[in-house]
Amino acid sequence: MLTQRLRTLLLAEAKKHESFYFYDEQTLVESIHHLQQAFPHEQILYSIKCNPHRAILKTIFSSDIDADAASLGEVYAASDCGVPSDHIYYSAPGKSDYCLEKALGQCILIADSLNEIRRINALAATKNMKVPIGVRINPNFSYTDKKGHGSKFGIDEDAFFSALPELKKLSHILIIGVHTHLRSQELNWNTLCSYYKNVFSLASLIQEKLNSPLCFLNLGSGIGIPYCQDETDCDIESLGQELEKLRVIYEDTFSQARILIESGRYLAGPCGWYVTHIIDTKESHGSHIAIAANTLNGFLRPCLEHLVTSISETAPAREPLFYRTGSTPFYVLNDTQEMEKVTIYGNLCTAADIIASDVLLPKLSPGDVLAFPHAGAYSAVLTPFQFSSQVPPEILFLTASKP
Numbered sequence: 001m002l003t004q005r006l007r008t009l010l011l012a013e014a015k016k017h018e019s020f021y022f023y024d025e026q027t028l029v030e031s032i033h034h035l036q037q038a039f040p041h042e043q044i045l046y047s048i049k050c051n052p053h054r055a056i057l058k059t060i061f062s063s064d065i066d067a068d069a070a071s072l073g074e075v076y077a078a079s080d081c082g083v084p085s086d087h088i089y090y091s092a093p094g095k096s097d098y099c100l101e102k103a104l105g106q107c108i109l110i111a112d113s114l115n116e117i118r119r120i121n122a123l124a125a126t127k128n129m130k131v132p133i134g135v136r137i138n139p140n141f142s143y144t145d146k147k148g149h150g151s152k153f154g155i156d157e158d159a160f161f162s163a164l165p166e167l168k169k170l171s172h173i174l175i176i177g178v179h180t181h182l183r184s185q186e187l188n189w190n191t192l193c194s195y196y197k198n199v200f201s202l203a204s205l206i207q208e209k210l211n212s213p214l215c216f217l218n219l220g221s222g223i224g225i226p227y228c229q230d231e232t233d234c235d236i237e238s239l240g241q242e243l244e245k246l247r248v249i250y251e252d253t254f255s256q257a258r259i260l261i262e263s264g265r266y267l268a269g270p271c272g273w274y275v276t277h278i279i280d281t282k283e284s285h286g287s288h289i290a291i292a293a294n295t296l297n298g299f300l301r302p303c304l305e306h307l308v309t310s311i312s313e314t315a316p317a318r319e320p321l322f323y324r325t326g327s328t329p330f331y332v333l334n335d336t337q338e339m340e341k342v343t344i345y346g347n348l349c350t351a352a353d354i355i356a357s358d359v360l361l362p363k364l365s366p367g368d369v370l371a372f373p374h375a376g377a378y379s380a381v382l383t384p385f386q387f388s389s390q391v392p393p394e395i396l397f398l399t400a401s402k403p
């Protein structure tokens with residue numbers, strides 16, 4: 001939400017920079033507290049991929065949050081921020097031998113395939129180590145039904161159980177954790193809750209068949225943020241209360257296990273704003289046109305949304321690149337009362353650089369400022385800054401004033 005405080009801050013920075021990301025530590029800290037209060041008995045992980053900006057990582061990792069790393073680089077980034085190796089979880093498909101070797105002992109490896117388990121075992125054997133690992137499971141259920149789906153992520157539940165006799169004989173690995181993640185950007189807490197129930201029951205079966213206690217059960221991510229005007233916050237208090245009931249039911253079963261919840265966008269998304277300027281305006285064949293700086297090559301999401309929805313209004317989400325129509329709203333920070341229908345393009349030499357067509361807005365003039373919310377996650381990281389060799393947007397971090 002654009003508060004008066006933020007509007008003043010963004011306009012002050014807009015006098016100094018043509019386009020910029022603005023990360024507000026105060027909002028980030030509020031999101032961290034909100035999540036930790038809703039899940040007091042669970043350990044929150046931050047998914048670094050959504051925004052690895054060092055100041056963001058430092059704030060998050062100094063707040064008792066563990067790391068979800070999707071690459072070796074993210075393992076190192078978490079480690080540089082002081083996260084202990086047994087609090088960094090490295091989960092990604094297709095880890096190379098080089099990455100596995102470098103990551104060994106620096107983090108908890110989450111194996112994404114049966115082959116990967118065997119490769120980790122072979123690697124550990126060469127070093128005479130016994131490596132505790134997690135396994136990412138692709139379960140026989142989804143968020144909304146009792147059927148699983150083929151996926152490039154994780155090990156199919158049935159394949160895992162079939163391979164267990166072999167896996168238990170591997171003498172250089174020990175399976176100590178289970179990880180699942182099926183979907184991002186879920187706003188319905190009931191849906192998440194029934195998913196959690198399924199994961200608990202699957203993990204208890206895995207533990208039974210392993211015949212050794214699990215040390216962690218990672219419920220994955222999923223908690224979304226309301227991007228569109230017709231959406232409301234996921235009720236994480238109710239979700240936390242229901243999860244607490246589940247935790248108590250399974251307390252004896254998982255007496256040695258940490259329950260983990262991953263979060264990327266919920267933590268970092270709302271703290272970020274993308275701000276740019278209108279450079280020019282013109283008329284073309286009876287239409288009003290405004291040209292903004294650094295759109296496709298500054299903040300990709302609105303352009304992608306425009307591209308996808310211009311092909312199909314009902315295209316399914318492809319997170320983190322595309323969510324749905326209306327998911328990249330923006331504010332015009334001028335005081336003009338006059339309204340005008342306008343199409344806003346970016347200043348790249350491609351017609352694909354368009355963020356809004358024929359929308360009714362306060363009349364735009366050169367120098368006007370546009371501010372996009374929710375730009376703290378999957379925004380700077382996904383944007384081709386080099387395209388057209390323009391000056392990329394600045395990235396600003398406003399440190400919260402300490403009490």
Ligand SMILES: Cc1ncc(COP(=O)(O)O)c(C=O)c1O
Pocket residue numbers: 047050068091181183184185220221222223262263264265266377
């Ligand atoms: C395994 C895993 N964990 C966590 C996340 C972070 O998701 P989000 O930013 O939606 O919370 C993702 C996102 O793709 C993921 O694949």
